[in-house]
Amino acid sequence: xxxxxxxxxxLLYVVAWLLSLLGVDLRFLYAPTPLGIGISFLIxxxxxxxxxxxxxxxxxxxxxxxxxxxxxxxxxxxxxxLIWIYxxxxxxxxxxxxxx
Amino acid sequence: xxxxxxxxxxxxxQRGMEEAGAGPRTMSASGTYAITGLLFVxxxxxxxxGFSQVEIVTxxxxxxxxxxxxxxxxFLLTFIVGIVGAFAYRAAPITSVLYALGEGSLLGIASRxxxxxxxxxxxxxxxxxxxxxxxxxxxxxxxxxxxxxxRWL
Numbered sequence: 001x002x003x004x005x006x007x008x009x010x011l012l013y014v015v016a017w018l019l020s021l022l023g024v025d026l027r028f029l030y031a032p033t034p035l036g037i038g039i040s041f042l043i044x045x046x047x048x049x050x051x052x053x054x055x056x057x058x059x060x061x062x063x064x065x066x067x068x069x070x071x072x073x074x075x076x077x078x079x080x081x082l083i084w085i086y087x088x089x090x091x092x093x094x095x096x097x098x099x100x
Numbered sequence: 101x102x103x104x105x106x107x108x109x110x111x112x113x114q115r116g117m118e119e120a121g122a123g124p125r126t127m128s129a130s131g132t133y134a135i136t137g138l139l140f141v142x143x144x145x146x147x148x149x150g151f152s153q154v155e156i157v158t159x160x161x162x163x164x165x166x167x168x169x170x171x172x173x174x175f176l177l178t179f180i181v182g183i184v185g186a187f188a189y190r191a192a193p194i195t196s197v198l199y200a201l202g203e204g205s206l207l208g209i210a211s212r213x214x215x216x217x218x219x220x221x222x223x224x225x226x227x228x229x230x231x232x233x234x235x236x237x238x239x240x241x242x243x244x245x246x247x248x249x250x251r252w253l
Contacts, residue, residue: 044232051236058132065126072192074127075135076185076199079143083203086229090214093225097218 003053005046031095040092047085054078139196143204150208156216165213171206178202 058074155166181202185195211222238244 048232048236051233052240055237055240058129062127062129062132068125068127068131069190069192070127071132071135072196073189074132075139076192076196078132078136079139079196079200079203080182082140082229082233083143083207085232086207086225087210089228089232090211090221090225093221093228094214094218097221 006050009043009046037092037095037099040088040095043088044085044092047081047088050081050084051078054081135196139200142197142200143207146201146204147208147211150205151212151215152208153205154209154212163216165216167209171209174202174205178206 054074054077057077061070061074150168153168155168157164157166178199181195181198185192185199188195211225214221214225
């Protein structure tokens with residue numbers, strides 16, 4: 001479910017980007033409106049849910065005796081989730097503060 | 101910027117297991133978190149560098165940020181490294197460090213832009229991210245949140 005939701009949001013952004021190249025106005029996604037803020041908040045929550053998947057991966061892989069280099073791979077995934085969260089927290093705070 | 105996490109999924113895991121072979125040294129959770137700490141330091145260092153490389157100029161009395169010339173090159177390279185890193189498990193020690201350097205500097209540049217408009221936003225976002233990480237880590241390890249949507253084993 002989390003994977004599907006993540007995929008859906010990524011798809012949404014790709015579509016939004018393509019449409020914006022064609023000149024369609026999709027600024028409601030990033031605007032400091034309740035909707036824009038709500039969407040950003042959801043994306044941060046989604047990032048947090050992805051973190052649980054990463055923790056789960058680390059635990060299961062360690063239990064199963066995965067090879068040593070998988071430590072780096074798991075870290076790579078964890079890093080991606082953390083960067084995701086940071087980027088959207090930045091955006092969320094920016095939206096909240098531009099309402100002031 | 102990587103907006104997805106294609107790296108950790110069931111297929112990757114199975115392939116990782118198949119490639120495991122007979123190596124005597126295996127992965128541990130504590131080792132993984134130690135590496136996470138190391139990569140975090142690399143990302144922050146790269147971000148500090150990226151942050152410092154953004155030039156602030158004043159145009160018509162307004163402050164504007166100027167992206168360093170190498171931004172798009174780094175963006176492209178980081179994107180490629182990210183894709184490769186998601187599939188090349190054995191190369192993970194190299195790709196993850198390269199990715200941390202590239203993405204870190206990009207984050208630094210983006211942070212400078214945000215900081216120009218919203219002063220002090222970077223420490224706020226860093227703190228929030230850290231809190232989310234710790235909170236989720238606790239929730240997961242105290243088994244308050246159970247990961248049931250996927251079972252690898």
